[in-house]
Amino acid sequence: MDVKEVLDKYGNSPGRLLGAMLEYQRSKPQNYLTEEEIKAFAKETGLPVSRVYSLVTFYSLFSEVPRGKYIVQVCHDVPCHVNGSVNVVAELEKLLGIKMGETTDDGLFTLEYTSCIGCCEMAPAMQIGETVYGNLTPEKIASIIEELRRAGK
Amino acid sequence: MSKKEKKLLTARFGNISPDSIDDYIKTGGYASLKKALGMAPDAIIAEVKASGLRGRGGAGFPTGIKMESVRRATGSPKYVVCNADEGEPGNFKDRYLMEKDPHQLIEGMIISAFAVGADYGAIFVRGEYIKAIKILDNAIKQARGAGFLGKNILGTGFDFDMDVYSGAGSYVCGEEFALLAALEGKPARSIFKPPYPTTEGLNGKPTQINNVETFANIPHIIDMGGAAYAAFGSETSTGTKLISLSGNVNRPGLYEVTYDITLREIIEELGGGVPGGRAIKMVQLGGPSGPIIPPSLLDLKIDANEMRAYNLSIASGAVIVIDDRADTLDILMRIMEFFHHESCGKCTPCREGLGQVLGLLDKLVDGRATDAELELLRNLLDVMSQASLCGLGQAAPTAIKSILQYFGDELYGRIGAAKEVK
Ligand SMILES: Cc1cc2nc3c(=O)[nH]c(=O)nc-3n(C[C@H](O)[C@H](O)[C@H](O)COP(=O)(O)O)c2cc1C
Numbered sequence: 001m002d003v004k005e006v007l008d009k010y011g012n013s014p015g016r017l018l019g020a021m022l023e024y025q026r027s028k029p030q031n032y033l034t035e036e037e038i039k040a041f042a043k044e045t046g047l048p049v050s051r052v053y054s055l056v057t058f059y060s061l062f063s064e065v066p067r068g069k070y071i072v073q074v075c076h077d078v079p080c081h082v083n084g085s086v087n088v089v090a091e092l093e094k095l096l097g098i099k100m101g102e103t104t105d106d107g108l109f110t111l112e113y114t115s116c117i118g119c120c121e122m123a124p125a126m127q128i129g130e131t132v133y134g135n136l137t138p139e140k141i142a143s144i145i146e147e148l149r150r151a152g153k
Numbered sequence: 154m155s156k157k158e159k160k161l162l163t164a165r166f167g168n169i170s171p172d173s174i175d176d177y178i179k180t181g182g183y184a185s186l187k188k189a190l191g192m193a194p195d196a197i198i199a200e201v202k203a204s205g206l207r208g209r210g211g212a213g214f215p216t217g218i219k220m221e222s223v224r225r226a227t228g229s230p231k232y233v234v235c236n237a238d239e240g241e242p243g244n245f246k247d248r249y250l251m252e253k254d255p256h257q258l259i260e261g262m263i264i265s266a267f268a269v270g271a272d273y274g275a276i277f278v279r280g281e282y283i284k285a286i287k288i289l290d291n292a293i294k295q296a297r298g299a300g301f302l303g304k305n306i307l308g309t310g311f312d313f314d315m316d317v318y319s320g321a322g323s324y325v326c327g328e329e330f331a332l333l334a335a336l337e338g339k340p341a342r343s344i345f346k347p348p349y350p351t352t353e354g355l356n357g358k359p360t361q362i363n364n365v366e367t368f369a370n371i372p373h374i375i376d377m378g379g380a381a382y383a384a385f386g387s388e389t390s391t392g393t394k395l396i397s398l399s400g401n402v403n404r405p406g407l408y409e410v411t412y413d414i415t416l417r418e419i420i421e422e423l424g425g426g427v428p429g430g431r432a433i434k435m436v437q438l439g440g441p442s443g444p445i446i447p448p449s450l451l452d453l454k455i456d457a458n459e460m461r462a463y464n465l466s467i468a469s470g471a472v473i474v475i476d477d478r479a480d481t482l483d484i485l486m487r488i489m490e491f492f493h494h495e496s497c498g499k500c501t502p503c504r505e506g507l508g509q510v511l512g513l514l515d516k517l518v519d520g521r522a523t524d525a526e527l528e529l530l531r532n533l534l535d536v537m538s539q540a541s542l543c544g545l546g547q548a549a550p551t552a553i554k555s556i557l558q559y560f561g562d563e564l565y566g567r568i569g570a571a572k573e574v575k
């Protein structure tokens with residue numbers, strides 16, 4: 001998908017730019033926006049580059065640095081916190097061999113915190129791409145990661 | 154099902170496919186729209202006023218009065234905007250409403266648009282809710298195909314259309330002025346007010362902005378009539394409320410209840426109590442911006458009148474149960490880190506205040522805080538709630554303030570600890 005295509009799909013208005021850029025970013029294997037791409041969005045929408053940059057830096061789902069193919073976002077707000085999100089993070093760090101905020105050497109996984117993803121009834125929860133995983137246990141986490149490792153290779 | 158559970162907004166959940174407009178229509182969907190289009194706009198607003206419906210997004214402003222202001226406002230075009238940002242941790246009711254019965258929301262927005270005289274609508278959904286966005290996109294297409302959206306709706310001459318807008322990760326986006334900025338393709342920062350959105354909202358035009366649950370109530374009010382809707386409830390709280398129950402509880406989940414239910418009934422009867430036979434230590438209402446209360450207050454009904462006496466409200470309906478294993482300061486740190494991360498940085502009390510609060514909490518955690526610093530913390534919280542530009546900074550101190558009120562010993566106790574260390 002190129003910049004023009006995604007903007008056409010979203011109707012090329014400033015208000016729908018957030019959605020368009022998010023979908024574009026998700027379609028890329030490294031889940032980030034380059035300077036050229038940000039400029040391309042500005043050019044196609046007719047907005048100043050500074051304005052498009054202000055969106056990329058303000059909204060936390062955008063990244064200007066390359067990330068893994070799978071962004072593992074762990075919720076750590078109170079409902080997840082009191083249901084042991086700390087253990088989820090520890091388990092993921094152990095399995096992936098990276099710390100929070102880092103990307104695995106093979107470029108498959110990035111580990112991030114997220115604010116509540118509205119799945120508190122399944123706490124502790126995490127989101128990877130479009131999929132939400134809840135009621136996490138060490139076994140469940142291991143099988144999710146295992147499956148993605150196989151699929152992502 | 155408990156006596157105090159009542160399925161109005163959730164009646165179709167699981168019984169229809171959210172991808173099928175036919176399912177929705179077969180279960181009575183869009184009948185209210187047809188009825189409303191045969192009514193005078195003022196009569197629709199009169200029903201909403203008679204229903205006593207109050208906004209379900211947290212602040213509880215009377216919806217009928219909001220609609221009336223938009224209808225009376227001069228300026229065109231007019232807009233209806235649905236706040237589906239749902240970023241307050243502990244809340245998930247709007248996700249359910251959008252994922253399980255999207256047409257109920259859409260129908261509520263079309264009826265509102267007809268009543269206030271709007272010709273375009275926007276549903277602003279947080280960027281994390283990818284599934285809800287897809288379901289709504291599809292539902293809007295179907296509604297357009299069926300003639301419920303677009304030009305000359307159902308042959309009445311009324312034109313109205315709407316789209317879904319995605320956020321991209323920002324809690325403050327849920328604040329209505331910030332949300333309007335986001336809809337205009339800008340960073341989500343609030344502004345000085347008044348004017349309010351009812352006169353100068355999206356693109357500077359009159360705008361009705363309401364929560365998902367608020368709009369979802371509208372078809373039911375038109376269907377049964379405002380007075381019948383007001384009949385289940387009290388003078389101060391009418392209709393049903395969706396409760397997002399989470400935390401240390403056996404059956405977390407979404408419950409639709411009437412306002413005569415108590416917090417204890419929600420936790421014990423619907424939620425099955427705390428796992429492992431442990432005790433409730435505290436309960437947070439609404440989310441991080443809400444108060445944290447002790448078990449002794451759990452016999453309060455969620456009715457606005459009853460809760461107001463304790464300066465409380467059920468707000469958006471999140472009930473977060475925290476059991477006796479929790480460390481109070483640990484919970485407070487988590488909450489304040491959340492606000493610190495989400496502050497938009499526009500005004501000083503919030504931007505700088507939150508950093509200072511975290512520093513003071515840190516000192517409390519490892520027993521370095523002095524009495525004077527705890528006083529400083531209290532002052533700082535007052536400044537934040539009084540001088541912050543928007544609701545984020547104004548409400549951020551609520552959790553700590555309620556801890557000081559109900560669990561003060563836990564914080565003052567930490568000062569004692571510091572003295573012992575010395
Ligand atoms: C920081 C902040 C976040 C908010 N987040 C939301 C939200 O996610 N959803 C919502 O409906 N209202 C939210 N609100 C309240 C809105 O500003 C506004 O009051 C509400 O959308 C009005 O709709 P209602 O009258 O139907 O409740 C938030 C307010 C603040 C200050």
Ligand code: SF4
Binds near residue numbers: 325343500501544545
């Ligand atoms: S109170 Fe906080 S979030 Fe609101 S405008 Fe000020 S800095 Fe931004």
Ligand code: FES
Binds near residue numbers: 123
């Ligand atoms: S608190 Fe973790 S999903 Fe809501």
